[in-house]
Amino acid sequence: MTQAKGFFKRVTRSLGAACALLLAPALAWAQSADPKPWQLNMGRGVTTSAQHAYDAHMVALWVCVVIGVIVFGAMAYAMVKFRHSKGAVAAQFSHNTTAEVIWTVIPILILIVMAWPATAKLIAMYDTRDSEMTVKITGYQWMWKYEYLGQDVVFTSRLDRESDRIRQSGAKPTVAANPHYLLDVDNQLVLPVNTKIRFVITADDVIHAWWVPALGWKQDAIPGIINEAWTDIQTPGIYRGQCAELCGKDHGFMPIVVRAVSKEEFKQWIASRKPAAPAPASAPAAPVEATPVEAAPAGAAPAAAPAEAAPAPEPAKA
Numbered sequence: 001m002t003q004a005k006g007f008f009k010r011v012t013r014s015l016g017a018a019c020a021l022l023l024a025p026a027l028a029w030a031q032s033a034d035p036k037p038w039q040l041n042m043g044r045g046v047t048t049s050a051q052h053a054y055d056a057h058m059v060a061l062w063v064c065v066v067i068g069v070i071v072f073g074a075m076a077y078a079m080v081k082f083r084h085s086k087g088a089v090a091a092q093f094s095h096n097t098t099a100e101v102i103w104t105v106i107p108i109l110i111l112i113v114m115a116w117p118a119t120a121k122l123i124a125m126y127d128t129r130d131s132e133m134t135v136k137i138t139g140y141q142w143m144w145k146y147e148y149l150g151q152d153v154v155f156t157s158r159l160d161r162e163s164d165r166i167r168q169s170g171a172k173p174t175v176a177a178n179p180h181y182l183l184d185v186d187n188q189l190v191l192p193v194n195t196k197i198r199f200v201i202t203a204d205d206v207i208h209a210w211w212v213p214a215l216g217w218k219q220d221a222i223p224g225i226i227n228e229a230w231t232d233i234q235t236p237g238i239y240r241g242q243c244a245e246l247c248g249k250d251h252g253f254m255p256i257v258v259r260a261v262s263k264e265e266f267k268q269w270i271a272s273r274k275p276a277a278p279a280p281a282s283a284p285a286a287p288v289e290a291t292p293v294e295a296a297p298a299g300a301a302p303a304a305a306p307a308e309a310a311p312a313p314e315p316a317k318a
């Protein structure tokens with residue numbers, strides 16, 4: 001009898017723990033873009049894709065919670081109500097067609113209900129049509145190159161000097177002194193908010209993967225292959241990520257930092273990064289289409305000459 005009591009106590013304790021585990025996610029509603037210590041749930045992210053992923057995750061989570069409560073509840077009820085000490089005798093049947101049909105059909109219906117919206121969202125994640133700008137991302141051992149296509153803006157982005165110094169000095173970084181240790185770069189990828197931005201992603205040596213959790217996706221960067229992705233950041237801010245493909249000894253030292261700014265601020269930023277445009281001619285405009293070099297450096301505006309006939313002068317290198 002004492003043995004049965006002990007067993008009963010243990011079962012109640014385990015069930016209590018299981019229920020607490022099941023209910024824990026419900027406490028994790030408030031989320032922000034970057035992960036926090038002891039964060040239980042996945043982050044909401046700051047893009048449509050991230051929101052879709054979060055929604056699909058929450059639907060699946062609640063389906064699991066409901067199933068868990070029903071199954072563990074039925075188990076607990078059966079164990080208490082039909083326990084041996086109360087004289088319960090186990091039924092001896094081994095098959096029941098009706099029960100088997102029910103417990104096959106219901107899960108299939110649940111899976112369809114979950115798969116339908118998940119598939120639609122997955123397709124939307126890969127639909128890069130109607131994007132307003134394109135950024136080409138190239139992975140290198142061990143840095144990223146960003147090209148704003150059609151804008152003449154290209155730069156590389158690598159681990160910031162301070163992180164690099166700390167990691168090579170053997171000093172122990174602290175969260176207080178180095179909050180973004182290994183998560184800072186020299187040149188941030190600046191992007192406008194509320195803009196559908198298409199990315200074309202590749203690599204120049206080995207396979208890397210471009211991953212910023214707040215954007216809601218990661219995409220492999222593979223030499224010889226161009227992958228596509230898109231984003232539409234809704235909240236201005238700094239979003240950090242890392243290479244997500246083991247790409248060599250410094251794989252952990254090629255972080256990603258995205259700075260999302262207003263459209264206006266982005267316009268100013270991209271203008272400041274563009275190479276100097278040809279000086280606007282104050283005299284009648286020269287026939288631009290005849291200029292053989294695409295972007296002549298500033299100050300090298302050709303004198304109003306019959307450009308068509310004259311051989312192009314070698315542009316002075318800045």
Ligand SMILES: [Cu+2]
Binds near residue numbers: 140208244245254
């Ligand atoms: Cu990498």
